Amino acid sequence: MKTEIIISGFGGQGVLSMGKILAYSGLMENKEVTWMPAYGPEQRGGTANVTVIVSDERISSPILSKYDVAIVLNQPSMDKFAPKVKPGGILIYDGYGIMTPTDRKDIHVYRINAMDKAAEMKNSKVFNMIVLGGLLKVAPVVSTDGLNKALFKSLPERHHGLIPLNMQAVEEGMKIIEQTV
Amino acid sequence: MKGNEAIANAAIRCGADAFFGYPITPQSEIIETLALLKPWETTGMVVVQAESEVSSINMVYGGAGAGKRVLTTSSSPGIALMQEGISYMAGAEIPGVIVNVQRGGPGLGTIQPSQSDYFQATRGGGNGDYNVIVLAPNSVQEMADFVDLAFELAFKYRNPAMILSDGVIGQMMEKVVLPPFKPRRTEEEVRKECPWATMGRTKDREPNILTSLELKPEVMELRNIHLQEKYQTIRDNEVRYEAQQCDDADYIIVSFGSAARIGEKAVELARAEGIKVGLFRPITLWPFPSKEIAAAAKGKKGILVSEINAGQMIQDVKLAVNGALPVEHFGRLGGIVPDPEEIVNVLKDKLMR
Numbered sequence: 001m002k003t004e005i006i007i008s009g010f011g012g013q014g015v016l017s018m019g020k021i022l023a024y025s026g027l028m029e030n031k032e033v034t035w036m037p038a039y040g041p042e043q044r045g046g047t048a049n050v051t052v053i054v055s056d057e058r059i060s061s062p063i064l065s066k067y068d069v070a071i072v073l074n075q076p077s078m079d080k081f082a083p084k085v086k087p088g089g090i091l092i093y094d095g096y097g098i099m100t101p102t103d104r105k106d107i108h109v110y111r112i113n114a115m116d117k118a119a120e121m122k123n124s125k126v127f128n129m130i131v132l133g134g135l136l137k138v139a140p141v142v143s144t145d146g147l148n149k150a151l152f153k154s155l156p157e158r159h160h161g162l163i164p165l166n167m168q169a170v171e172e173g174m175k176i177i178e179q180t181v
Numbered sequence: 182m183k184g185n186e187a188i189a190n191a192a193i194r195c196g197a198d199a200f201f202g203y204p205i206t207p208q209s210e211i212i213e214t215l216a217l218l219k220p221w222e223t224t225g226m227v228v229v230q231a232e233s234e235v236s237s238i239n240m241v242y243g244g245a246g247a248g249k250r251v252l253t254t255s256s257s258p259g260i261a262l263m264q265e266g267i268s269y270m271a272g273a274e275i276p277g278v279i280v281n282v283q284r285g286g287p288g289l290g291t292i293q294p295s296q297s298d299y300f301q302a303t304r305g306g307g308n309g310d311y312n313v314i315v316l317a318p319n320s321v322q323e324m325a326d327f328v329d330l331a332f333e334l335a336f337k338y339r340n341p342a343m344i345l346s347d348g349v350i351g352q353m354m355e356k357v358v359l360p361p362f363k364p365r366r367t368e369e370e371v372r373k374e375c376p377w378a379t380m381g382r383t384k385d386r387e388p389n390i391l392t393s394l395e396l397k398p399e400v401m402e403l404r405n406i407h408l409q410e411k412y413q414t415i416r417d418n419e420v421r422y423e424a425q426q427c428d429d430a431d432y433i434i435v436s437f438g439s440a441a442r443i444g445e446k447a448v449e450l451a452r453a454e455g456i457k458v459g460l461f462r463p464i465t466l467w468p469f470p471s472k473e474i475a476a477a478a479k480g481k482k483g484i485l486v487s488e489i490n491a492g493q494m495i496q497d498v499k500l501a502v503n504g505a506l507p508v509e510h511f512g513r514l515g516g517i518v519p520d521p522e523e524i525v526n527v528l529k530d531k532l533m534r
Binding site for chain 2: 020023027032033034035036037039040059060061062063064065066
């Protein structure tokens with residue numbers, strides 16, 4: 001089993017760290033993982049993206065033409081990556097940032113109102129964890145258990161107090177994601 | 182961890198004595214990681230941010246001249262600045278490790294990945310008839326493994342060794358098993374291993390002099406002949422490569438470093454369509470696996486050399502197969518990285534029509 005994922009959005013939305021947590025979770029479950037960021041001008045404002053591959057077998061290319069899952073958090077990302085989802089694949093978008101979703105009918109499209117949920121939780125920083133929860137609901141590439149372990153492993157100890165809040169955000173994300181196509 | 186972080190960790194673990202470098206994207210994490218890990222407090226390894234790449238490489242010349250395991254890291258424009266120092270090291274036969282995490286050029290170019298320094302790395306790069314041992318890692322694991330290997334080769338042959346990586350391998354994160362800790366060599370060990378090193382004359386020997394300068398041409402020719410003989414020994418003994426699914430293949434993709442990872446995916450895609458393709462990956466770019474490529478290419482219909490440049494390694498591949506079969510090239514330039522589908526399409530276009 002191999003899942004090839006692209007996560008794309010505005011710099012500051014937590015795109016790279018979401019990918020990192022996902023990759024660490026795969027690592028915790030003894031899977032092969034690759035995390036490849038766009039580290040250029042995107043990272044310095046504008047649209048940032050990261051490719052994450054979680055696999056039971058050896059991973060070949062960190063650079064891909066097509067993806068099993070695309071998580072798009074702004075309109076430019078939707079326009080760029082919706083056409084690159086494999087037929088039968090999954091596209092997840094945040095309902096707040098995107099006015100024109102894709103019109104493709106050969107993929108599974110999900111909306112997650114993570115921005116609204118984060119505002120409701122009065123913590124904009126958990127936005128990416130809500131999205132991640134949505135992903136794990138529709139494509140369980142890693143378990144929430146692995147995710148929990150990954151947070152303990154990857155966060156410095158002084159931030160461990162924040163892990164329950166983050167896990168709560170993941171659960172909220174699992175609840176609010178809805179299929180549109 | 183990132184490929185860049187793997188380099189820093191591996192340097193400390195393989196008993197490096199010093200790092201001299203100057204930050205530049207996409208490899209600044211190397212010096213950042215070293216600053217974070219503070220090896221001077223544990224192994225005693227020295228870490229200095231030099232004022233420029235020109236001073237870094239000359240600090241390497243000095244440190245390695247004293248028999249120490251010294252490395253510097255940079256990216257393309259910085260490596261260009263170092264060429265004088267590397268040529269001097271080759272001339273004076275000083276071992277040292279240079280890591281190039283390539284970005285797009287020419288000039289300051291871009292910060293995105295590229296493989297356009299292949300010629301510079303494999304043809305010498307500076308003045309004079311010399312070669313640098315060049316290793317091309319294609320994973321974070323190899324970034325970690327090749328640091329110690331580069332030191333071993335550099336000291337075995339008293340020659341600079343280079344790890345030629347790029348922004349893809351430097352920036353991506355993968356699983357990695359770090360090499361075991363190896364203590365730094367003691368003064369006595371260095372004296373024994375490097376009798377040529379300038380580390381203070383003892384009564385029982387003449388002074389050691391390390392220089393690339395020799396004004397008498399007769400002597401300089403002899404020195405050059407010695408270097409060429411040494412390079413031949415390296416060619417005979419140190420070629421490294423990896424061949425995947427070449428045996429039953431009709432076509433072979435030849436790629437190194439990150440391009441070989443993309444090539445591996447292109448092989449998967451092509452084979453899923455029923456096209457029999459194999460991948461040949463030179464791991465040492467100098468010495469180049471010429472005989473091995475010629476052998477792998479026997480009876481095949483064509484070779485596609487896929488590199489992230491305008492066509493550099495293709496020259497070595499063409500020399501290797503010497504016209505025996507068609508050799509085509511594909512590359513993207515200026516920091517654009519090709520994707521696997523493009524490679525399959527080019528293979529069909531250029532070799533299967």
